[in-house]
Amino acid sequence: MLRTRIAPTPSGLLHAGNAVNFLLTEHLARSTGRELLLRIDDLDQERVRPAYVQDIFDQLEQLGIHWDLGPRNAEDLGTTWSQRHRLALYHGLLEELRAAGQLFACNCTRTTIARCRCAELGTDLDAPDVTWRLRLTAPCLVAFRTPHGTVSTDLAERMPPPVLRARDGRPAYQVASLADDLYFGIDLVVRGEDLFASTACQVHMAHLLGRSAFAEALFVHHRLLLDAHGAKLSKSAGAAALDRDPEGSTDVKALRELALQLAKEVA
């Protein structure tokens, strides 16, 4: 079964950039005969609010998006589809990487990571208060499929060794996203170009884990919508949420047109 997904994070109200990504993904799903999965990335429970979860369902309804698989409402998410139910999957993936010698313990902060020597120090992964990072030796060439052909990039140049497990033991985004995409058999990933490095990271991890079929998936990276000042829309930067549109309701038609425009650009 061919399948793609939309993967909102309930850590804020959705904005137009999210909406256009969802509409584009649905369009590509329908035009290529793929199933559409709704995956709500609620692993970071401290940032999840019930109102943000509800906002996802409200906005999907307003946008007229239909999904074939995934939670129908907040209750359904809690009982069945939450990432909390797949924690064993994420920890299993981490253990595989650990057994393959691909992880190192790191106690750097965001500011000292540039000078990180933890990969050479060989600190015990079971030591307290360390993050688990993925070993990256330069060059780390990763290739994956896009609509414009196979793209190859040096992951080591694109990011410092990514955190795969937080200090509190929680699996990180890169792990959960890959584990879920493998689990649900996703073969088309549609995301903003800001996640290009994440794609390379996840494909690299899939190779390390022997799930090379993931590199056969198609990855579509679209440009991001910018605000009036040319900055990318983001929840943390306070981008106008969809349901706070000055006209009082979201202009679905305009968003659909934007999504179709993006579909032409990425084809």
Ligand SMILES: [Zn+2]
């Ligand atoms: Zn470090």
